[in-house]
Amino acid sequence: MKRLLLILSLVVVSGLARGEAALDWTADEVRAVGSHGPWPPAPVRDPSNRISGSPAAAALGRHLFEEPRLSSRQVTCGDCHVAGRDWRDGRARGLGKVELDRRTPSLWNVGYQRWFGWDGAADSLWMQSLRPLLDVREMAGSAPAIARLLREDTALACGYERAFGERPGADDEKLLVDGAKALAAFQQTLVTPRTPFDDFRDALVAGDRAAALRYPVTAQRGLKLFVGRGNCATCHFGPLFTNGEFGDTGIPFFVRPGEVDSGRYGGIARLKASPYNRLGRYSDDVSGVTSTRTRHVEAQHRNFGEFRVPGLRQIGRTGPYMHDGSLATLEDVVKHYSTVSLDRLHSDGVPLVRPLGLTTEESADLLAFLRTLDADTPELPPPPPLCP
Ligand code: HEC
Ligand code: HEC
Incomplete structure (x- = not known):
């Protein structure tokens, strides 16, 4: 550790000449920063989805993602999760047949999550992909119509056979779920490239002074705040910058006057009631190992508004x-964490969020760090034919 500090001090001296600098990092800080990598992680494989990880399944899913015939309203997944716009729509709230109550999240790195949706009402990516297919406000599709399409469209039927190793069968609901499993296999491939943060993280962990210098000093100060006094990394943890769980940050939860979004509380109830969760007959995980969390999760009062x-x-x-x-x-988000009133937190228990009272410079540092988590993404080529 002493050696690392020494190296980094030398970096400061040699870097200053070029207007660059590296700050001193304690062993604890290096460990904290290191825990946000390495990136990218190993590809995911979900045992509840027998075609997870298969390129043929991802190809079918890519087609289905842009397929208007899955919907009685000619709406596609890609209308809301727009390719080339980071897989979201840029709107405050999703727009289906009516305006939805929540924002359309980006689908980047979604395969690494364990709960899906803002309220975690789904415990697998395929279960989450079923909801918009059937929801009357979104695609308003149905099992018979989607199954018929998979059976009767020559290209899709051929893509299905390549992905699943059998022709589409007669069971409509099974075909509906299989379609969602192909959509999941595609979405698992949406992994973001490395960022300037990842290069710095690796340099810090390896004690590579030249590489560490390339990371702006404002971002370094912001990163120190993030893993330190800001307490951000308690929730925004690990390589994905999320612990995969739920939290309360004091955002108002009124959907309309008199109507609240109960968040995680309602999500658990919906998860437990659904026939499509990991405990149901559509999970391909015969060992049942991956259903443990679903079996044990129980709504607690504190989940309200998480x-x-x-x-x-x-x-x-x-x-x-x-x-x-x-x-x-x-900027608004950083201001929110700087000034949030504790009275606005809904859940009981010890609040992990408290007003940070950041100075202008500290806010700028935190923003500079957050912006180093962005990467340019290559344009996705159009889907290749399913069965050339
Ligand atoms: C009308 C707009 C709209 C359409 C169409 C749509 N989505 Fe979404 N999507 C949303 C919104 C809004 C949410 C957040 C829902 C929630 O949390 O309640 C969401 C959430 C998700 C999530 C959860 C992401 C996460 O981080 O947990 C996945 C996965 C997803 N959608 C995939 C799909 C797929 C696959 C389709 C097509 C079958 C689709 N969506 C169609 C708007 C849409
Ligand atoms: C208690 C856990 C917790 C802590 C601590 C926390 N966050 Fe969050 N953060 C969340 C949750 C939960 C949301 C989503 C809240 C919502 O949608 O209502 C969020 C949202 C965000 C968003 C917006 C993400 C998006 O896609 O909408 C950013 C940026 C963010 N946090 C950064 C930070 C920073 C920076 C800190 C430290 C100053 C921090 N967070 C501290 C839990 C936390």
Whole structure:
């Protein structure tokens, strides 16, 4: 550790000449920063989805993602989760047949989550993908119509056979779920590239002075705040910058006057009641190992008004922010954490969020750090034919 500090001090001296600097990092800070990597993680494979990880399934899912015939209203997944716009729509709240109550989240890195949706009402990516297919406010599809399409469209039937190793069968509901499993296999491939933060993180962990210097000093100060006094990393934890769980940050939860979004509380009830959760007969995990969390999760009073902790990769590109899109810019988010009133927290228990009272410079530092979590993403080529 002494050696690392020494190296970094040398970096400061040699870097200052070029207007660059590296701050001193304690062993605890290096460990904290290190825990936000390495990136990218190993590809996901979900045992509840037998075609998870299969390229043929991802190809079918890519087609289904842009397929208007899944919907009785000609709406596609890609209308709301727009390719080339970081897989979201940029609106404060999603727009289906009517305006929805929540914002359309980006789908980047979604395969690494364990609960899905702002309220965690789904415990797998395929279960989450079923909801918009059937929801009358979104795509308003049905099992018979979707199953018929998979059976009767030559290209889709062929894509299905390649993905699943059998022709589409007669069971409509099974075909509906299989379609969602192909959609999940595609979405699991949406992994963001490395960022300037990742290069700094690796340099810090390896004690590589030249590489550490490339990271702006404002971002370094912001990162120190993030893992230190800001307490951000308690919830925005690990390589994805989320602990995968739910939290309360004091965002108002009124949907309309007199109507609240109960968040995680209602999400658990919906998860438990659904035939499509990991405990149901559509899970392909015969061992049942991956259903343990679903079996044990119980709604507690504190879950009221909690929403899933969002990952922060691509954060500068995916506003507006929060589950209801109520904060327009990243500056607004930082101001929120700086000034949040404890009275606005809904849940009981010890609050993890408290007003930070950041100075102008500290706010700028935190923003500079957050913006180093963005990466340019290559344009997705059009889907190749399913069965050339
Ligand atoms: C009308 C707009 C709209 C359409 C169409 C739509 N979505 Fe969404 N999507 C949303 C909104 C809004 C949410 C947040 C829902 C919530 O949390 O209650 C969401 C959430 C999700 C999530 C959860 C992401 C996460 O981080 O947990 C996934 C996955 C997803 N959608 C996939 C799909 C797929 C696949 C389709 C097509 C079958 C689709 N969506 C169609 C608006 C839409
Ligand atoms: C108690 C856990 C917790 C702590 C501590 C916390 N956050 Fe959050 N953060 C959340 C949750 C939960 C949301 C989503 C809230 C909502 O949608 O209503 C969120 C949302 C965000 C968003 C917007 C993400 C999006 O896609 O909408 C950003 C940016 C953010 N937090 C950054 C920070 C920073 C910076 C800090 C430290 C100053 C911090 N967070 C501290 C839990 C936390």
